[in-house]
Amino acid sequence: MWQEFKSFAFKGNAFDLAIGVIIGAAFNKIVTSIVDDLIMPIVGWATGGLDFNNYFWGLSPNVTAPTLTAAKEQGAIFAYGSFLTVLINFLIVAFVLFQLVKVANRMRKAEPPAPPPAPTPSEKLLGEIRDALVNKK
Numbered sequence: 001m002w003q004e005f006k007s008f009a010f011k012g013n014a015f016d017l018a019i020g021v022i023i024g025a026a027f028n029k030i031v032t033s034i035v036d037d038l039i040m041p042i043v044g045w046a047t048g049g050l051d052f053n054n055y056f057w058g059l060s061p062n063v064t065a066p067t068l069t070a071a072k073e074q075g076a077i078f079a080y081g082s083f084l085t086v087l088i089n090f091l092i093v094a095f096v097l098f099q100l101v102k103v104a105n106r107m108r109k110a111e112p113p114a115p116p117p118a119p120t121p122s123e124k125l126l127g128e129i130r131d132a133l134v135n136k137k
Contacts, residue, residue, distance in 0.1 A: 001051055027093075029092075031089060031092055031093050031096070032089060035088055035089045036093065039088065039092070040053075040085065040088070043088075052081040052082075052084045052085050053081050053085055054066070054067050054068050054081055055079075055080055055084065056068055056071055056074075056077045056078060056079045056080065056081060057077065057078040057080070058071060058074070058075065058077055058078075059075065059076040059077055059078055060074075060075035060076050062074050062075040063076070065078055068081070069097070083087045
């Protein structure tokens with residue numbers, strides 16, 4: 001059982017996936033910082049200083065707070081601003097990964113396909129017999 005587990009856990013695909021998940025978590029923090037600290041302030045400035053995180057609709061009449069955290073305490077809300085922030089975050093991640101894949105594909109050298117192996121003497125003989133039978137008809 002230990003051998004089976006070891007072969008599974010350290011097999012190329014499972015181990016590579018684990019490394020990818022760890023790097024993805026670190027990459028997520030970088031992208032979140034880019035979105036929250038760099039892009040959203042610019043978007044907020046372009047929209048007149050508005051913060052998307054505080055865009056919400058109150059779903060109950062009790063919700064009158066101007067900020068998202070205060071509104072959540074008052075009742076049910078529809079926080080579409082948080083969704084917009086996460087959507088922008090996703091689009092940035094998708095674009096960066098697309099660019100990385102493009103660069104990686106460009107850097108990979110396309111190896112020419114290997115030439116087919118030369119026929120063996122028995123294959124040559126069989127081909128000659130086949131051709132002779134075809135020519136007899």
